[in-house]
Amino acid sequence: MELHEYMTILRKRWLTVAVATALGLLGAVLATTLATPQYTATTKTFVSVQSGDTVGDLVQGSTYSQSQVRSFAQLATMPTVLNPVIDDLGLTVGSSALAGTIAVSVPQNTVIISISVTDPSPERAAAVANSVASHLSEAVSDLAAAPSTGTDPIRLSTVAEAQVPRAPSSPNAKVNIAIGLVLGLALGIAAAVGRELLDTKVRNEDDLSKITDASVIGSIPLDSTAERSPLVVQGSPQSPRAEAFRRLRTNLQFLDVGERSRAMVLVSAIPAEGKSTTAINLAITLADAGKRVALVDADLRRPSIARYLGIEGSVGLTTVLIGQADLDDVMQPWGNDCLDVLAAGQVPPNPSELLGSQAMSTVLKELTERYDVVLLDTAPLLPVTDGAILAKLAGGALVTVGAGTVNRHQVAVALGSLDSVGARVLGIVMNRLARQGDRYPYYDYYAAEGSHPATASPGGTPVTVPTEPTPRHARDGATVSTPAWLSARPRRGEAGPQEQEAEEPDERG
Numbered sequence: 001m002e003l004h005e006y007m008t009i010l011r012k013r014w015l016t017v018a019v020a021t022a023l024g025l026l027g028a029v030l031a032t033t034l035a036t037p038q039y040t041a042t043t044k045t046f047v048s049v050q051s052g053d054t055v056g057d058l059v060q061g062s063t064y065s066q067s068q069v070r071s072f073a074q075l076a077t078m079p080t081v082l083n084p085v086i087d088d089l090g091l092t093v094g095s096s097a098l099a100g101t102i103a104v105s106v107p108q109n110t111v112i113i114s115i116s117v118t119d120p121s122p123e124r125a126a127a128v129a130n131s132v133a134s135h136l137s138e139a140v141s142d143l144a145a146a147p148s149t150g151t152d153p154i155r156l157s158t159v160a161e162a163q164v165p166r167a168p169s170s171p172n173a174k175v176n177i178a179i180g181l182v183l184g185l186a187l188g189i190a191a192a193v194g195r196e197l198l199d200t201k202v203r204n205e206d207d208l209s210k211i212t213d214a215s216v217i218g219s220i221p222l223d224s225t226a227e228r229s230p231l232v233v234q235g236s237p238q239s240p241r242a243e244a245f246r247r248l249r250t251n252l253q254f255l256d257v258g259e260r261s262r263a264m265v266l267v268s269a270i271p272a273e274g275k276s277t278t279a280i281n282l283a284i285t286l287a288d289a290g291k292r293v294a295l296v297d298a299d300l301r302r303p304s305i306a307r308y309l310g311i312e313g314s315v316g317l318t319t320v321l322i323g324q325a326d327l328d329d330v331m332q333p334w335g336n337d338c339l340d341v342l343a344a345g346q347v348p349p350n351p352s353e354l355l356g357s358q359a360m361s362t363v364l365k366e367l368t369e370r371y372d373v374v375l376l377d378t379a380p381l382l383p384v385t386d387g388a389i390l391a392k393l394a395g396g397a398l399v400t401v402g403a404g405t406v407n408r409h410q411v412a413v414a415l416g417s418l419d420s421v422g423a424r425v426l427g428i429v430m431n432r433l434a435r436q437g438d439r440y441p442y443y444d445y446y447a448a449e450g451s452h453p454a455t456a457s458p459g460g461t462p463v464t465v466p467t468e469p470t471p472r473h474a475r476d477g478a479t480v481s482t483p484a485w486l487s488a489r490p491r492r493g494e495a496g497p498q499e500q501e502a503e504e505p506d507e508r509g
Contacts (some may be wrong), residue, residue, distance in 0.1 A: 016188055025181055045137065047155075048154070058169045085098070233284045264373070301379050347349075367394045
């Protein structure tokens, strides 16, 4: 990863870094507050050797003392020295515990032993340090006495007695807070980068570019009201989502899909990516542009088009495929004269076989001859193969990807399933795309203009989006009879007998 990628991660997950840093700071403050103050007292002892008056004797004595001084320093923490200290001061700790509070050091190229004692009591720290220095001198004298003369060739002299410290040596609030901030920041950055590397969700177009070369032909922004108002093109024609669907409609004009370009299958990798509502809103925008559009609910497992549009859903595609009705009998007009809807009909026991049958090819051929655009909403690709089968029959597939819903592996497998049957991916529609920075700078303009359904015609006369379906119309001057069940269907916007108790539409698609 490059530096700018790390900066992007930190901007994206700044909250994780901030929380970790705050926790590190809080931990440092608590540790400093709850820690018992410790006081350190230090005494220093000089090691000398009794030698002759000649220069050679002096040099020899100095060399000897430097070679022995480190051994004397180790002796300061041994029971030989510490047991008398405990007895003199009346301490209740053992020599091992007392040794843990003593730090002995010898500065390089010197014969000075520095003895530091740390204790919660400043007075006791000073007393122990001075007592250790005194008993160390006695122990050295006993161990280094000459056997023949009994004289002491080595002498330890205290050159700086330990004084009672006035301020605690620990905890050091400034150091602890600095360490807490650094550790918290480091852990926060590590957590942010780790979460980013482990997060395989597709959240933007950059994530898609890592797994496919297919073009993103539409980016539908996230809208908190989408579940309550899925038909955004009709209900809020000036909203950012509605404008995004119009951009998608415009981009479709540049697709080169050959002779079968009139039929497109809308698929997704998993449920709940907004595939069905994308199909509906795209169909409405195409119809508003004057295209003759057929919207087909080819999801024969969990159909939802009829429920969203408030039309009869018990008779439809499956009725035609099993030969119990013709297309003219089951196509239902919706909105203006340009959009007809073919519901799914009854859920069959063999959806894949029906969609891959010769009857389905015949229906698809007839639809492409009648309409400018045929949009087929299908089941998700990963659970079942229905979408891949239809995508091969049609001109190709528009893959809906729900940002933050599906991960990269699932999208890759879904695209692979289309490729395995020879189906063409026409493009990818990113749905529920969260705005980041100025990625979509113009959406706020449309939102500021208002999202009411009434718009103005070029002459200034208000034009209201139609809310009632048009009567059954004739194509190319032919008169089509209306079956009895269709004449009793509900008006657009009203729930049919089977939909009156249905749950509110969502965007699970």
